[in-house]
Amino acid sequence: MSELIRKTAAELGRMVASGEVSAVEVTQAHLDRIAEVEPKIDAFLHVAAEAALEQARAVDERRAKGERLGPLAGVPVAHKDIFTTVDMPTTAASKILEGWRPPYDATVTRRLREAGLVIVGKTNLDEFAMGSSTENSAYKPTRNPWDLTRVPGGSSGGSAAAVAAYAVPLATGTDTGGSIRQPAAVTGIVGTKPTYGGSSRYGLIAFASSLDTPGPFARNVLDAALLHEAFSGHDPLDSTSINAPVPPVVEAARQADVSGMRVGVIKEFVEGEGYQRGVLRRFTEAVELLESLGAKTIEISCPSFAYALPAYYLIAPSECSSNLARFDAMRYGLRVGDDGTRSAEEVMALTRAAGFGPEVKRRIMLGTYALSSGYYDAYYGSAQKVRTLIARDFEAAFQQVDVLVSPTTPTTAFKLGERVDDPMAMYLADLCTIPSNLAGNAAISVPCGLAEEDNLPVGLQIIAPVLGDDRCYRVGAAVEKALEDRWGGPLLKEAPSL
């Protein structure tokens, strides 16, 4: 195995820019690693070796011409297969889009290319990003590099597994209810949900438009900040994009200083049922660590967070039932049963029944129910009110503290198959992450140790106000630095099972 795959993205970018190594060498080393680990983890739906080497050659040529390269030029990145890419298939892990070639690049895709990042392929996910284990992929489940019998979380499980397996230093994800932070937590890496509107949704296949947020995965906080900065910022093509500068996330990650900061521990997320003991222990230690680093910690109550999960499972399915109406078998994607005798409506219903998996069908029907007349006020209307209450809880909390902390997920990675036919049990994986999607603020998950019961990684969630993304990185980097001093290196020295 090449030593290049051990490097951080920041180091690789520096080495490529200085000419110490070529982008082609860096890319080839990672393609070799992908070939080695992919049979075990199944992180990718599509590996684009030729396209990747071509992009790498272009970076090397730019350098040879004397162009100044950006901090991530020549660094490999894995791209969640929910962003459109003109040169690679885009499926959202659904059979309804099998083999689809989009006619345009997502804004995030375009910005990766402009930064000179080398897209090595498209990663696996729960179909249309609906799920918490990547088992809802219509193609294959992805496995957790820490233990191949366990899930890598979801929905961005392919991206998380690829980074944790040292197949790539960086990956993209999307977070609608926790789909970046939860997989990052259970694979022992860093993942950020930026402020809603801070990263563009243009070309992101829509699941729940008021919640969907693109964000970065990396093995350390600084690398995540570099990728965050590379693809974020105002986009006129996304009408909900925030027209403001990207928060200074890279500077904050380098600063890594929490002295004098006020940190709130969310009471409701350490006292409830269903939390694994080892998860709570690592979390409590992380809070003590923050105090030892000079932060002031206090307990904060956010009473309406108890209603976040039910509100989310009304709002997200409602938006999904509307968004997924576009898959109508007429202009692109799968078409089933068009034998000349059936009507367009019958063909639509047959196509959608054949092309969508069970979780997508469940959510479309749940959303259709919640939005139907007679039930609208009781379900969707009430959920929207809970959304207001959650935003108010955050507002009150951030008047007292600079950041909030909680465990990222109640448990470590669960076994494949364990929750697949029990939707409510699956939904609980997002218990602590959902409030930030409903309120639109920023949050990050950083590794904070292993649970002693199962030796699996635990994530610390750090939550900041809207456009306070830099605070997530500042606190995350401080925790990371202190823990690495204690551990004598990163938590994820190697993917243990590979």
Added chain:
Amino acid sequence: MSAITRDEVAHLARLSRLALTDEELDHFAGQLDQIIAAVARVAEVATDDIPPSSHALPLTNVFRPDEVRPGLTPQQALDQAPAVEDDRFRVPRILGEEA
């Protein structure tokens, strides 16, 4: 009492344009009933005095300059179509027998 009946689920499937099998309907009816019973809790705190939020951030209308920009060519637009005829999307009949 169940929150949702199998007949209601069959109706939802029709509204959602999902041609589900009987087995699927049986399966989903039980699961949806369980999920709806769990999420109905939101009504406990949703009192009349709370304004609803449809979105995380306060947004007013966002405008862009009304400028001509390149779009897709007919060839690009039709490239991934399931069926094409005379430079158009070919679709199954959209009117019923009674039309």
